[in-house]
Amino acid sequence: MVQERTLPQFQAPAAQISPDEGLLLYEDMILGRYFEDKCAEMYYRGKMFGFVHLYNGQEAVSSGVIKALRSDDYVCSTYRDHVHALSAGVPAKNVMAELFGKETGCSRGRGGSMHLFSSEHNLLGGFAFIGEGIPVALGAAFQSRYRRDALGDASADQVTACFFGDGTSNNGQFFECLNMAALWKLPILFVVENNKWAIGMAHERATSQPEIYKKASVFGMPGVEVDGMDVMAVRAVAQEAVARARAGEGPTLIEALTYRFRGHSLADPDELRSKAEKEAWLARDPIKRFEAYLLEHNLADEGALKDVRDRIQTTIDDALTFAEDSPEPSPDDLYKYIFAED
Amino acid sequence: MAETLLFNALREAIDEEMGRDDTVFVLGEDVGVYGGSYKVTKDLYDKYGELRVLDTPIAENSFTGMAVGAAMTGLRPIIEGMNMGFLLLAFNQIANNAGMLRYTSGGNFKIPMVIRGPGGVGRQLGAEHSQRLEAYFQAVPGLKIVACSTPYNAKGLLKAAIRDDNPVLFFEHVLLYNLKEDLPNHEYVVPLDKAEIVRPGKDVTILTYSRMRHHVTQAVKGLEKKGIDPEVIDLISLKPLDFDTIGASIKKTHRVVIVEECMKTGGIGAEIIASINDRYFDELDAPVVRLSSQDIPTPYNGKLETLTIVQPKQIEAAVENMVALKV
Numbered sequence: 001m002v003q004e005r006t007l008p009q010f011q012a013p014a015a016q017i018s019p020d021e022g023l024l025l026y027e028d029m030i031l032g033r034y035f036e037d038k039c040a041e042m043y044y045r046g047k048m049f050g051f052v053h054l055y056n057g058q059e060a061v062s063s064g065v066i067k068a069l070r071s072d073d074y075v076c077s078t079y080r081d082h083v084h085a086l087s088a089g090v091p092a093k094n095v096m097a098e099l100f101g102k103e104t105g106c107s108r109g110r111g112g113s114m115h116l117f118s119s120e121h122n123l124l125g126g127f128a129f130i131g132e133g134i135p136v137a138l139g140a141a142f143q144s145r146y147r148r149d150a151l152g153d154a155s156a157d158q159v160t161a162c163f164f165g166d167g168t169s170n171n172g173q174f175f176e177c178l179n180m181a182a183l184w185k186l187p188i189l190f191v192v193e194n195n196k197w198a199i200g201m202a203h204e205r206a207t208s209q210p211e212i213y214k215k216a217s218v219f220g221m222p223g224v225e226v227d228g229m230d231v232m233a234v235r236a237v238a239q240e241a242v243a244r245a246r247a248g249e250g251p252t253l254i255e256a257l258t259y260r261f262r263g264h265s266l267a268d269p270d271e272l273r274s275k276a277e278k279e280a281w282l283a284r285d286p287i288k289r290f291e292a293y294l295l296e297h298n299l300a301d302e303g304a305l306k307d308v309r310d311r312i313q314t315t316i317d318d319a320l321t322f323a324e325d326s327p328e329p330s331p332d333d334l335y336k337y338i339f340a341e342d
Numbered sequence: 343m344a345e346t347l348l349f350n351a352l353r354e355a356i357d358e359e360m361g362r363d364d365t366v367f368v369l370g371e372d373v374g375v376y377g378g379s380y381k382v383t384k385d386l387y388d389k390y391g392e393l394r395v396l397d398t399p400i401a402e403n404s405f406t407g408m409a410v411g412a413a414m415t416g417l418r419p420i421i422e423g424m425n426m427g428f429l430l431l432a433f434n435q436i437a438n439n440a441g442m443l444r445y446t447s448g449g450n451f452k453i454p455m456v457i458r459g460p461g462g463v464g465r466q467l468g469a470e471h472s473q474r475l476e477a478y479f480q481a482v483p484g485l486k487i488v489a490c491s492t493p494y495n496a497k498g499l500l501k502a503a504i505r506d507d508n509p510v511l512f513f514e515h516v517l518l519y520n521l522k523e524d525l526p527n528h529e530y531v532v533p534l535d536k537a538e539i540v541r542p543g544k545d546v547t548i549l550t551y552s553r554m555r556h557h558v559t560q561a562v563k564g565l566e567k568k569g570i571d572p573e574v575i576d577l578i579s580l581k582p583l584d585f586d587t588i589g590a591s592i593k594k595t596h597r598v599v600i601v602e603e604c605m606k607t608g609g610i611g612a613e614i615i616a617s618i619n620d621r622y623f624d625e626l627d628a629p630v631v632r633l634s635s636q637d638i639p640t641p642y643n644g645k646l647e648t649l650t651i652v653q654p655k656q657i658e659a660a661v662e663n664m665v666a667l668k669v
Contacts, residue, residue: 074415108448117447124414125447132434135404139411139419146417150393151364176404183399337445338484340452340507 005203005210007257010227017232022299023308025067025231029059029287030312032083035092038316039082039099043266047324048099052113055083057229057261060286061193062087064234065161065254068242074122074160076137079114080193080260081126084163089121092315093322102326109329110337122158130164131173134190137162138177141188141251148248159245161189161238167198169212178253182219187245189238192255193228199264200272216253228258229286232293259284343526349519351493352382352458355500356420358529360390363418366504369396369405370422370459379424380460380519406432406457410439413509414451420504423459426513427473440509441484456503458512462553462603463640463651465517472640472647474604476580479511480613487581488534489513489552493523495578498532506534513580515553537584539591543573545665546597549588549614551577554601554652561657570665580610588614589622596627597664601657606634628667631660 017025036054043052055062058080066075066087077084085095090106098105099113106118114128124140127133140160147156168174169192181188192212196203204210216223222244226237234256241252259281263270294300336342346354360366367390368383374397377384387395398405406429409419423429429436440453463472476487486508490496496514503510540555541562550558555576565572573591577583592598598618600611611632618630633652641647 076411105448107446107450110448111446115446117443117450119447119450124411124451125443127439129434129438132407132438135407135435136411136414136439138404139408139413140415141411142408143412143415143417146367146393146412150367150391172401173404173407176399176401177408179399180401180404180408337447337449339486340444340454342449 008225010230010233017299019299022294023304025063025235026290026294026300026305027308027312028063028067028087029231029290030309031086031092031315032059032062033287034312034316035082035086035095035319038320040262040266042099042320049101050112051079051265051267052099053080053265054262055080055260057281057285058193058195058258059083060231060234060290061191061228061256061258064231065189065191065238068235068238069159069161072122073158074124074137074140076124076133076140076160076162077116077126078133078164079126079128080165081114081116085116085118085123085126088118088123090116090118090123092319096319096323097326100323100326101328102323103329104322104326108337131168131171134162134164134168134173134177137188138181138186141181141186142184144187145184157187157246159187159189159242161191163191163193165198166192166194166196166203166212167201167206168192169215170207178216178219178221178251181251182221185248185250187248188251189241189245190251190253192253193258194255195258195260197260197264197273199268211255213253213255221251221253223253223255225255225257228256229284229289231286231290343524345522346493346525347519348493348496348521349380349382351497351525352500352514353384353386355497355504356383357386357389359501359504360386360394365416366418366420367394367396368420368422369398369409371398371400371424373397373422378422380516383422402428402431403435407435407439409455410435410443410453413453413455414443418454418504420456420458423457425471426459426461426475427470429457429459430475430478433478436479436485436509436511437482441482445484452507453509454507456500456510456512458500458503458514460514460516460519462513462515462517463635463647466642466644466647467516468642469639474635476513477604477609480581480610484509485581486510486534486579487513488579489577491515491518491552491555491576493521494525495532495538497525498530499534499578502531502534505531510534513552517553535579535582535584537578537587538576539587540574540576541572543571544595545571546573546599546661547588547591547595548572548574548599548601548657548661549577550574550601551580551610552603554603557652557654558601558657560654561661564654564658565661568662570661572661583614583617585617585621588618592618592622592625596625598626598630599657599661599664600630600632601652602632602634603651604634605637606632607637609634628664631664633657633660
């Protein structure tokens with residue numbers, strides 16, 4: 001039967017980071033983790049409905065990539081989009097309110113967990129169907145190039161980061177869009193979060209070439225494999241890819257090897273993944289690992305890290321109160337937002 | 343006034359809009375170097391360059407999604423479906439994203455894009471190239487659907503569609519590209535949501551669109567000779583339907599015949615009948631009759647193909663029968 005891919009030995013990143021940058025990354029990862037834990041609690045308490053896909057375990061990818069972007073760059077996500085939205089700067093209270101279906105949500109209660117949008121933060125959306133966000137992200141990247149090269153706007157050097165999972169890398173849109181991005185040298189990062197499982201389909205059972213990053217070579221595009229449990233490593237490859245994209249040198253495919261600590265969604269009984277597999281990956285928790293890194297390199301002390309955790313706990317508590325206290329959309333607005341004029 | 347072929351009227355519309363707004367661009371298969379398979383983008387590549395008239399690989403769903411992303415971030419794409427049937431491959435991006443995304447984003451983004459190209463039953467093009475797609479798309483929320491039928495309205499409607507801030511599906515008919523008409527020398531736009539009264543009359547309302555407008559016009563010549571005075575309305579907008587114009591006509595004639603190239607089951611005519619029953623049932627002197635295409639994949643054989651779509655003689659007979667009905 002299928003052979004499981006052996007996790008490669010990664011070189012420890014030599015990248016330097018300032019204490020402020022370190023704490024910023026740490027805060028972003030803690031925000032992602034605490035937010036998702038609160039979602040699980042709210043879902044099981046019957047306050048949140050529908051399909052809710054949590055990001056626990058993958059925080060190093062969101063923080064490592066999105067925090068390497070500028071605020072005017074674009075982010076395009078999937079159905080597992082809460083933490084991408086948070087890293088992109090959408091306030092936790094507006095994401096939480098969206099999950100509660102409230103008018104104050106970032107999609108005004110019309111989108112829900114899988115459809116988070118914020119034009120203010122250049123968040124192009126959570127897309128629920130596999131692969132459908134990739135062409136949309138391609139369009140944003142095309143728009144940057146169009147402004148720069150067709151309209152002569154030298155300041156149009158925005159980069160788009162497009163996230164999707166290992167399951168999506170078997171879908172036609174993945175190949176079609178890699179082709180076009182390379183063909184037109186579009187400023188885009190294709191970030192595969194390979195967490196090994198597409199609901200219950202093990203990656204090795206679904207793909208004839210499990211090393212997704214190698215698929216970039218077909219398009220003459222750089223493909224990079226990175227330890228998705230190491231925020232410093234992810235950040236380093238993202239920074240390099242962003243610099244290339246911004247310089248007009250085209251796209252990069254980044255495969256981050258990571259793991260989701262919870263089931264596919266909160267409705268998933270998660271019966272297929274072995275205890276041994278889960279424990280092996282839990283032992284590589286990106287947040288614990290980054291804590292150790294910060295302490296070891298004297299970038300922060302225990303007190304500073306605790307301050308961050310306390311502050312984020314308050315942010316989450318405030319977000320929850322905000323979401324609970326916010327109004328539902330008015331029934332009078334049922335037809336609002338179908339057309340641009342509405 | 344200058345005599346213009348319909349394909350060229352469309353080309354002028356695109357050229358004029360690209361000239362007035364540099365965020366307007368065209369993308370699709372063979373729109374650039376080749377000039378479009380029906381020459382609707384002829385020479386625009388030379389004039390505007392490869393980014394504004396973008397030749398795409400054959401990847402319908404992906405380049406349609408790319409247009410959605412470009413529209414969300416401030417550009418105004420015009421997609422040419424080399425044949426509108428190919429856009430079934432882009433159904434995910436058209437329905438889920440072009441159509442729904444403004445709503446699901448709670449108004450965060452608008453999607454100003456036009457998806458245009460040739461459709462309808464041509465001459466022995468075979469089933470896949472002879473589709474009537476408007477019915478497939480009419481259920482999708484958030485889309486506007488427009489069908490042009492003359493060089494005049496083709497140009498004015500396409501300009502309006504390009505300026506519209508919503509996704510517009512713009513249907514051209516493959517057999518109408520070489521229609522000729524004198525067009526004004528001055529600039530004009532035609533509203534997307536207004537039906538066109540082709541011929542005022544008092545005896546019966548004939549609702550039609552796209553190529554069938556011309557079959558109806560032919561049938562009307564025979565009806566006139568028989569002393570029948572039909573009102574002919576070209577729907578133009580298939581979504582939303584212009585019930586102001588339709589309703590006013592029904593209140594005058596009290597009789598309706600729908601002539602469409604669409605398939606009968608789940609077609610545009612089916613929707614119109616349901617809506618007329620909802621709104622104007624008491625005005626009707628007779629049940630609404632619809633003449634639609636047969637519910638079959640379009641056959642290649644010429645005789646069978648002719649039998650698939652509505653012919654002028656059938657329209658004449660149906661209208662005559664309806665007018666002869668005693669109330």
